[in-house]
Amino acid sequence: xxNVEQHPSTLSVQEGDSAVIKCTYSDSASNYFPWYKQELxxxxxxxxxxxxxxxxxxxxxxxxxxxxxxxxFSLHITETxxxxxxxxxxxASLWTTDxxxxxxxxxxxxxxxxx
Amino acid sequence: GAVVSQHPSRxxxxxxxxxxxxxxxxxxxxxxxxxxxQFPKQSLMLMATSNEGSKATYEQGVEKDKFLINHAxxxxxxxxxxxxxxxxxxxxxxxAREGETQYFGPxxxxxxx
Numbered sequence: 001x002x003n004v005e006q007h008p009s010t011l012s013v014q015e016g017d018s019a020v021i022k023c024t025y026s027d028s029a030s031n032y033f034p035w036y037k038q039e040l041x042x043x044x045x046x047x048x049x050x051x052x053x054x055x056x057x058x059x060x061x062x063x064x065x066x067x068x069x070x071x072x073f074s075l076h077i078t079e080t081x082x083x084x085x086x087x088x089x090x091x092a093s094l095w096t097t098d099x100x101x102x103x104x105x106x107x108x109x110x111x112x113x114x115x
Numbered sequence: 116g117a118v119v120s121q122h123p124s125r126x127x128x129x130x131x132x133x134x135x136x137x138x139x140x141x142x143x144x145x146x147x148x149x150x151x152x153q154f155p156k157q158s159l160m161l162m163a164t165s166n167e168g169s170k171a172t173y174e175q176g177v178e179k180d181k182f183l184i185n186h187a188x189x190x191x192x193x194x195x196x197x198x199x200x201x202x203x204x205x206x207x208x209x210x211a212r213e214g215e216t217q218y219f220g221p222x223x224x225x226x227x228x
Binding site: 032034041042043044045046089093100101102105106107108 | 216
């Protein structure tokens with residue numbers, strides 16, 4: 001089955017700096033890669049996702065890049081703000097109209113943005 | 116965006132009792148819902164996949180007789196923790212799938228005394 005590794009486990013950045021989180025996956029058939037943000041005691045919130053036919057996607061200060069050959073994808077947060085502090089999870093799945101689309105999650109990255 | 120509710124948000128029960136958790140998709144129909152368990156400072160662990168009108172599919176190591184799942188309609192799935200014990204204390208989160216995207220409920224904090 002799919003295995004997703006996520007690094008680093010913790011990331012401390014100064015406000016205004018950039019943060020990068022990297023994930024690798026094992027199943028080359030995976031074609032959908034979402035990123036979730038989870039604040040303490042809250043639900044995971046989808047912040048951005050990318051499909052395997054796209055190499056990069058950007059939404060304001062957040063961007064995701066995908067390298068299918070190397071089987072890794074990354075989350076980039078620019079101009080970080082204190083409210084970006086949270087745990088971020090990457091995930092991978094094989095999505096088809098006939099499949100359940102189970103997500104395999106990475107272990108998570110605790111991001112701390114200090115003012 | 117799609118909204119998923121979960122009830123109750125918090126429950127405390129005595130050992131040996133059963134607890135039911137509801138997961139509802141509020142503004143969309145979800146053929147497939149998922150149930151996860153999350154331990155403190157850990158990732159989400161998939162317990163089972165719930166499909167409307169059919170039996171749930173459980174992940175390896177998850178006891179289906181202990182964690183009963185019923186997906187009675189396109190907007191409701193329930194998880195019943197039967198004969199709960201302290202080791203079942205955890206944060207349980209459901210998600211509902213719309214297209215390829217999963218939207219998560221707010222979670223249920225279960226404490227078994």
